[in-house]
Amino acid sequence: MVGRRATEKTEVQDDDNRGKSKKTKVLNETEERRTDEQHNYHSEDDQEFEEGDGAQPIGEVLRVSNDGVEKKKHFKAFEFDRNRFELEDTVLVAPEEGKVKPSVTIIKDIFQTEGGSLMVCTQRFYRPEEAKNKAGGTWESRDARELFYSYHLDEVPANAVMHKCMIHCVPLHKPLLDRRQHPGFIVRKFYDYVEQQVQNLTDKECKYVLPDQHLPKE
Known part of the structure; x- marks a missing residue:
């Protein structure tokens, strides 16, 4: 039991x-x-x-280039961090690895890849200390604001663009602008990064470099 x-x-x-x-x-x-x-x-x-x-394109597609995985959609403008950037804007781009100062550039193209990445093609200005001299060393500058115009093109992510900046192209025969009245960078010379040589810019060439700028009358 x-x-x-x-x-x-x-x-x-x-x-x-x-x-x-x-x-x-x-x-x-x-x-x-x-x-x-x-x-x-x-x-x-x-x-x-x-x-x-992230950076987002603005407006309609201007054109489409290439095919397949290389296909690109081109735009006139994009927005990043609540700032609008357009073609021909002069901007600062985040410095490359190993560099301290940002690159100074002109936005020449804005495109989106087939994978969705928004990219910017920029035309670069060289700082004199970055421009190699064929004779050795780098080129000297007469002014801390000076940049060299060049045909060097780079493609960078759109979100690497930091903000707009002011650039004044002033031919060598004209006096430098007062930095208090005209803040920003000064361009007076063209740098051939292949031949590593510089040449002075003329009035006509300055209008080509920055067609929208309005220099004060002498």
């Missing part, structure tokens, strides 16, 4: 343990699903934030 009751008691305990195990398993599975749902929710939010936080 005692043995029978003991057996029944053991069976009841086993049933209770099995019930607790099932309950624990259900709770664990529920918690795992909740954790996965929260993870997916935050991942989607993070992805939307990252996509929305």
